[in-house]
Amino acid sequence: MPHSAQNTALTPAQEAERYLENARQILSEKAGKKDGLYKDIKYVKMASGTAYSAALLILDEYLRQREGIHFTKPKSIEDYMIRLTKHDKKLLRILANVYDDLHLAGYYHGTRSVDTIQNGMSRVRQMLTYI
Template sequence: MTRKIPETTFSPATEAERYLQNAKQILREKAGKKDGLYADVKYVKMAAGTAYSAALLILDAYLKQKEGDKFTKPKSIEDYSNRIRKYDKKLLSLLADVYDELHLAGYYHGTRSVNTIQTGLNNVSIMLTYIR
């Protein structure tokens, strides 16, 4: 007997907010903080990746709003940047910051800096206002 898992569909904004809250929960419960540094890089990387995924969900929803039926999912950060540049320079700046703070410093390099990660999370929150 197989169990069916009920499908729940969330709006892009709700889904991105859920990702962002999950990232914050990982940091709060698992990463440990002392003297402005996180103690466990494994959880910082996990949270940064989750928060960056929220940013990409936001950007996809924003581009769908702007491009309508012509929307195709971007394949690279350069593709996101080029397409966002056409519509909103502030969002483009937020994308550059989030890419540096969460994807490169947080996920890829595993920074322990609380300030860097918190700035990235705040920037994703600002990005969220673009699709609400």
């Protein structure tokens, strides 16, 4: 079965899991790791963006469940944070860490720190429990 046909049947949680698995695979197969640092920043950025996208998929589903027919897709990280303030402050704190670790440090700045990226990915897995 083609990948696109298969993806239509996935739940938001399954799709987020797929993104996380893709990110893990990019890191393990292409980024290279030595002494707690990744060797190839290009692949760290790619994996970080993919894992961060999983977080946004999770948040969209979480907000859709909470807001029902009033749900509209947030347009910025600030919008996500404001809306989470109304629903779950623990999830808001997790998002703040994911944003810092994966979006800013990993994707935007291209950190080489294995710990930073792994912490971010671990927090995205935590977010999965919310949907």
